[in-house]
Amino acid sequence: MTTMQKLTLKSLADLAYDRLDGAILSGELAPGAQVSEAELAIRLGISRGPLREALSRLEGRKLVKRIRQQGVVIIDLTDREIHDILQMREVMEGFACRLAAQNMTDAQLKDLDDCIETRILAHANTPARSDLHYRIAENCGNEYLRDLLCLDLYYRLRLYRARTGQIPDHYEGAIEEHRQIVRALQQRDADLAESLMRRHVARARERLDLDLLRKPQ
Structure with missing residues (x-):
């Protein structure tokens, strides 16, 4: 796994955003895929706090959609x-x-x-x-x-x-x-x-x- 390697640097939310954005663009996180916050936190090696901040930015860019109690869905443009x-x-x-x-x-x-x-x-x-x-x-x-x-x-x-x-x-x-x-x-x-x-x-x-x-x- 190259894009979504674990994060160890200080600005975790920014780095998580960059990793997730890159994974969406490369197709590692495929259009229409659904993934839980827990899984993303484990894959990136970070806590839920910075992950949620990164996901909020991605949602603002309309690249993901968060569904209550279901996780995160990667946007698939029609x-x-x-x-x-x-x-x-x-x-x-x-x-x-x-x-x-x-x-x-x-x-x-x-x-x-x-x-x-x-x-x-x-x-x-x-x-x-x-x-x-x-x-x-x-x-x-x-x-x-x-x-x-x-x-x-x-x-x-x-x-x-x-x-x-x-x-x-x-x-x-x-x-x-x-x-x-x-x-x-x-x-x-x-x-x-x-x-x-x-x-x-x-x-x-x-x-x-x-x-x-x-x-x-």
């Missing part, structure tokens, strides 16, 4: 929920990309290259602050748009990206699209950056729609 999230992101992230081309510093734009390398090394398990989508939204210069994209919407969408990121064609295509977006941003071509980001998110939605058509009725 296809419709994912479709709706991708529709929102197509517009919002496109505009965030436009603003980022105008507002990010040269140093911030240069650092975007590292996001791509981190994604290649970590595959679907990219930490939030090393994620290209997160970094662009975080530094777009509009705090309301940043909060919309970097909080609940981002964390819920990672579940979908972790699932589809395991498909080689999807992963390799996404990496190349990321490179094109970064080049447009570094050239401060706001029109192209917005267009590429919208197309990138639209393709993810189109893949989802195609997967739905292929599903047996």
Whole structure:
């Protein structure tokens, strides 16, 4: 067990949150799975206090749901929920990309290259602050748009990206699209950056729609 190793450091609630978040993203805690607080406390080697604090944060991100006297259920996004999230992101992230081309510093734009390398090394398990989508939204210069994209919407969408990121064609295509977006941003071509980001998110939605058509009725 790599993600959910026992915790011995001081900030147990923060570390428990990170371990559980990583386990959900990697699929170690599978969508729809139900697990008791007692089991999680044993697996992480911590008491119920910091565990419950971590679970409250995850519940606030809508990644888990706590059911009285039954334990914790890992959220499983429906296809419709994912479709709706991708529709929102197509517009919002496109505009965030436009603003980022105008507002990010040269140093911030240069650092975007590292996001791509981190994604290649970590595959679907990219930490939030090393994620290209997160970094662009975080530094777009509009705090309301940043909060919309970097909080609940981002964390819920990672579940979908972790699932589809395991498909080689999807992963390799996404990496190349990321490179094109970064080049447009570094050239401060706001029109192209917005267009590429919208197309990138639209393709993810189109893949989802195609997967739905292929599903047996």
